[in-house]
Amino acid sequence: MAKRSKQKHISTPEPDLWRAESLLLKLLKIAGPSCHEAEVAHFVTGELCRAGVPASAIETDQAHRRSRCRGDVGNLICRLPGTIRGPRRLFMAHMDTVPLCVGARPIKKGDYIVPADKHTALGADDRAGVAVVLSTVLEIIRQKLPHPPLTLFFSVQEELGLLGTNSAKFSALGKPRLAFNFDGGPCEQITMGATGGYRMTADVHGIASHAGCHPERGVSAITIASLAIAQLHHDGWLGNISKRSKTGTANVGVISGGDATNVVTPLVQIRTEARSHDPAFRKQIVAAIEKAFQDAATSVKNEDGRCGSVEFEGHLDYESFLLADDDPSLLACEAAVRDVGITPKRKISDGGLDANWMSVRLVPTVTMGAGQIEPHTVNERVDLREFRQVCRVALRLATGQH
Numbered sequence: 001m002a003k004r005s006k007q008k009h010i011s012t013p014e015p016d017l018w019r020a021e022s023l024l025l026k027l028l029k030i031a032g033p034s035c036h037e038a039e040v041a042h043f044v045t046g047e048l049c050r051a052g053v054p055a056s057a058i059e060t061d062q063a064h065r066r067s068r069c070r071g072d073v074g075n076l077i078c079r080l081p082g083t084i085r086g087p088r089r090l091f092m093a094h095m096d097t098v099p100l101c102v103g104a105r106p107i108k109k110g111d112y113i114v115p116a117d118k119h120t121a122l123g124a125d126d127r128a129g130v131a132v133v134l135s136t137v138l139e140i141i142r143q144k145l146p147h148p149p150l151t152l153f154f155s156v157q158e159e160l161g162l163l164g165t166n167s168a169k170f171s172a173l174g175k176p177r178l179a180f181n182f183d184g185g186p187c188e189q190i191t192m193g194a195t196g197g198y199r200m201t202a203d204v205h206g207i208a209s210h211a212g213c214h215p216e217r218g219v220s221a222i223t224i225a226s227l228a229i230a231q232l233h234h235d236g237w238l239g240n241i242s243k244r245s246k247t248g249t250a251n252v253g254v255i256s257g258g259d260a261t262n263v264v265t266p267l268v269q270i271r272t273e274a275r276s277h278d279p280a281f282r283k284q285i286v287a288a289i290e291k292a293f294q295d296a297a298t299s300v301k302n303e304d305g306r307c308g309s310v311e312f313e314g315h316l317d318y319e320s321f322l323l324a325d326d327d328p329s330l331l332a333c334e335a336a337v338r339d340v341g342i343t344p345k346r347k348i349s350d351g352g353l354d355a356n357w358m359s360v361r362l363v364p365t366v367t368m369g370a371g372q373i374e375p376h377t378v379n380e381r382v383d384l385r386e387f388r389q390v391c392r393v394a395l396r397l398a399t400g401q402h
């Protein structure tokens with residue numbers, strides 16, 4: 001396939017990088033935190049329509065209605081027929097940003113785009129990815145470049161735990177055989193796998209009583225939680241976990257409860273997470289956390305022999321995935337990166353990506369950076385040298401050069 005496509009092109013297509021940069025600046029100016037992506041979707045749709053993409057090729061799904069966080073728009077999907085034969089290729093990026101990006105004013109400083117204000121992030125995570133995908137397709141249309149069937153997928157609510165992709169209308173994506181997600185750091189970094197994560201909330205119930213007059217009648221939820229956490233720490237089930245060659249992580253991230261020193265605390269809420277590339281081991285971590293809290297609850301009793309209790313609620317945030325060494329998207333991506341003079345580096349992530357649900361539910365998806373640096377912080381910036389390289393890589397991939 002690669003050979004045949006190559007023969008069709010007289011020369012390798014190159015994007016107009018000035019256009020790509022100005023598109024990126026426009027995208028960075030739009031506020032669009034998770035659940036408020038409508039304006040971003042509107043902008044992308046406008047650009048596609050202005051380039052001549054028929055409105056019938058563009059749709060938004062209902063992911064925001066299915067997601068527990070709601071939101072003002074679903075994922076934006078655009079399907080274009082190919083002008084050359086070949087398997088359908090999907091290009092994606094997420095439209096939302098973290099709240100710290102709201103109000104960002106992007107300015108260009110040498111080879112970087114930075115926020116003008118020191119109190120905001122930039123939103124390059126992941127508007128740089130959106131700019132790569134959108135400018136690639138606009139270039140293809142503008143230069144009338146031959147291309148295989150293409151699907152563009154702009155997801156919502158990624159920053160809330162991949163909610164948009166988790167609830168996507170996969171049937172609208174047109175059965176792609178290759179898929180490329182643009183979300184991350186430098187051009188060379190190619191993510192081929194990521195961990196899976198489970199989040200849970202534990203409501204620890206004790207029994208209230210006057211802490212001075214009748215402490216013996218109470219069961220302290222704080223004592224129960226403390227015992228459970230101390231046990232987990234002692235047994236090696238918090239932080240980096242390693243048990244018989246299996247590895248994972250767990251964290252107690254939030255603890256809240258109690259409102260007076262003179263009351264034996266009746267309720268504490270704990271929020272925890274467990275991650276592992278190995279789904280079975282992740283379940284083991286979750287089971288260990290649950291057992292520690294149950295054991296602690298039954299061990300703390302009042303004078304009547306009544307003990308506390310724990311209720312758990314949890315959900316799988318994202319399932320882990322790992323692409324095969326010879327996965328076609330991975331190989332195509334690496335070849336395109338080499339073609340622009342960069343040595344690709346494979347990476348397996350300990351965080352979740354939209355590629356998790358894509359790979360588990362639809363098609364193995366490779367993720368590459370778009371020049372974002374220090375996302376989710378006030379130091380966030382775009383390295384335009386990286387961004388330009390990724391634009392060149394994306395155009396090669398979208399025209400089926402690799």
Ligand SMILES: [Zn+2]
Pocket residue numbers: 094125126158183184
């Ligand atoms: Zn991101």
